[in-house]
Amino acid sequence: MIPQPTTQQALADTTFTLSPDATIGHDDATQTIADRLAAQLRRSTGYDLPVQLGAGTITLSSTGADTLGAEGYELRVDADAVTITAAAAEGVFRGVSTLRQLLPAKAEAGSTQDGPWEIAGTTITDAPRYEYRGVMLDVTRHFFTVDQVKKFIELVSQYKLNRLHLHLSDDQGWRIQVDSWPRLTEYGGSKQVGGGAGGHYTKADFAEIVRYAAAHYLVVVPEIDTPGHTNAALASYAELTADGTAPELYTETEVGFSTLTVGKDRTYEFLDDVFREVAEQTPGALVHLGGDEAHSTPHSDYLTFVPKAAELVVKQGKTVMGWHEIGDAPLPAGTVVQYWGTEDEKAQALAQKAVAGGARLVLSPANRAYLDMKYHAETPLGLDWAGLVSVEQSYSWNPATLIPDVPADAVIGVEAPLWTETLDELAKVEFMVFPRLPGIAELGWSDESALDWPAYRERLAAQAPRWEVLGINFYRAPEIDWA
Known part of the structure; x- marks a missing residue:
């Protein structure tokens, strides 16, 4: 993942699978973000993914603690649900950016792809170093x-x-x-x-x-x-x-x-x-x-x-x-x-x-x-x-x-x-x-x-499938062992 989150812990023996009957929940401040996420995942998964006020299979909430700051967020992936919580809509958007990287690269596709749509169980707490x-x-x-x-x-x-x-x-x-x-x-x-x-x-x-x-x-x-x-x-x-x-x-x-x-x-x-x-x-x-x-x-x-x-x-x-x-x-x-x-x-x-x-x-x-x-x-x-x-x-x-x-x-x-x-x-x-x-x-x-070149170059290599799906004309730098 890039950027590297502030903290991330794996949840043992836990895998979330996005299913055809999944929903995306939001509050008043995060509906636009929910709509955009749903639109992208509909294209790639072919699922209906209705967007609703309140909780959903994926829930976006801007009612988190003020200590998270404007851009900080918490993300939790359980076996049956994903929650992104922040103190403001901007933080939710940052969390959705992370969620997109947790999903398979083909989730970025513009046409329907075959699943499964799995994410390993994890908890993330994240906020920026610089404003x-x-x-x-x-x-x-x-x-x-x-x-x-x-x-x-x-x-x-x-x-x-x-x-x-x-x-x-x-x-x-x-x-x-x-x-x-x-x-x-x-x-x-x-x-x-x-x-x-x-x-x-x-x-x-x-x-x-x-x-x-x-x-x-x-x-x-x-x-x-x-x-x-x-x-x-x-x-x-x-x-x-x-x-x-x-x-x-x-x-x-x-x-x-x-x-x-x-x-x-x-x-x-x-x-x-x-x-x-x-x-x-x-x-x-x-x-x-x-x-x-x-x-x-x-x-x-x-x-x-x-x-x-x-x-x-x-x-x-x-x-x-x-x-x-x-x-x-x-x-x-x-x-x-x-x-x-x-x-x-x-x-x-x-x-x-x-x-x-x-x-x-x-x-x-x-x-x-x-x-x-x-x-x-x-x-x-x-x-x-x-x-x-x-x-x-x-x-x-x-x-x-x-x-x-x-x-x-x-x-x-x-x-x-x-x-x-x-x-x-x-x-x-x-x-x-x-x-x-x-x-x-x-x-x-x-x-x-968190800044470490050997570890970063491995995470960077893992971005290649996503960029290929997005059609990005990226340079395959020889110092990276591209995925």
């Missing part, structure tokens, strides 16, 4: 449709992640509708890497992504990258440039050449509008303002810009999030800084400075957590600027000790970013995400004492 467990999808270098993002959500939510970071603006494209600046999407969103047609999300599109993510207990974190990575915006509106001349749209993959004009009032009028409309479309607490690779922004200007941009995020009632470079500037209380270094001293120093100023950290070390890094030199997709990242290297690190001299309680979680310079279809995304993402998910969920 933030995320994955990032870059939809700027290559655009992904609403349906593709929804499929991505379905796949990643199996592993108890709770944040979906969407990188929505960059040099190559602007992907989220802003009514007050319509050319951002009309023109700035028209291309992607390689020169092909791009795309963007209307407000209705983005609302559907947010809704679907929430149904899978993922909170969307929108990113508007500033002051660099802004060519799509500059190409759309010449008034944002220093000399009033708009650059051409950019469809290559270099970085660091674009910048907003820090000394222009119009820059902050623009950002005020953008952050307002993005915040209005985002129920979550965080808005990510980027801040990375601003190589064309003079450093003194950068230090002026970051607090002003952050203030505009706070103005919308949101908490600021940004890449670790923003740690060099004064930041609002509670800011979340995302570390993406390669364990280099400069990046670590910026993270340390941010924490000293009161920021909290989400860790995304590029040489371990970046899902777009090649597995090995011959990997046909991805990049290698942060090194080659094997499945073992991606898993074998401890968030609590990665950055020296940072208190363990300053780290609130982990995130696995996926940049899409070389990824223009979902099958390629799957190839880079699986099998590394489950390991990052486990680092964010499971107790430190």
Whole structure:
């Protein structure tokens, strides 16, 4: 099972078998979860599986002890019943994710399969190590449709992640509708890497992504990258440039050449509008303002810009999030800084400075957590600027000790970013995400004492039949003895 539960004990001589007359019970808070579980099991088992208020053969209850927290749960598999108990619906959803892994892999099938549908008797008590467990999808270098993002959500939510970071603006494209600046999407969103047609999300599109993510207990974190990575915006509106001349749209993959004009009032009028409309479309607490690779922004200007941009995020009632470079500037209380270094001293120093100023950290070390890094030199997709990242290297690190001299309680979680310079279809995304993402998910969920590579690689191998049933185009890493 991935992530490894906090505690699990086998019940001797006990096996539960899902029978044709089974029912799924729920309370008022868990009906949607029950309906979704029933729908999947109906497809694979062919059973009726009526959903009912109250107890059932499988019972989902959100009336558990508050000590379980928002995401914790208890799961018990007896000979004649399965119960999942949590203090909130989100915890029940996490428990159902575990139940799906306890069932035979063919339970994930989209058509009727032969049984039996057995689960070994067990009790599990489980809760997350970190509050933030995320994955990032870059939809700027290559655009992904609403349906593709929804499929991505379905796949990643199996592993108890709770944040979906969407990188929505960059040099190559602007992907989220802003009514007050319509050319951002009309023109700035028209291309992607390689020169092909791009795309963007209307407000209705983005609302559907947010809704679907929430149904899978993922909170969307929108990113508007500033002051660099802004060519799509500059190409759309010449008034944002220093000399009033708009650059051409950019469809290559270099970085660091674009910048907003820090000394222009119009820059902050623009950002005020953008952050307002993005915040209005985002129920979550965080808005990510980027801040990375601003190589064309003079450093003194950068230090002026970051607090002003952050203030505009706070103005919308949101908490600021940004890449670790923003740690060099004064930041609002509670800011979340995302570390993406390669364990280099400069990046670590910026993270340390941010924490000293009161920021909290989400860790995304590029040489371990970046899902777009090649597995090995011959990997046909991805990049290698942060090194080659094997499945073992991606898993074998401890968030609590990665950055020296940072208190363990300053780290609130982990995130696995996926940049899409070389990824223009979902099958390629799957190839880079699986099998590394489950390991990052486990680092964010499971107790430190449970993190052990030899044991993990065996549990990871056992995921293969499930991925095959789901049709995931995963990479069969040679260091794993795949089932």
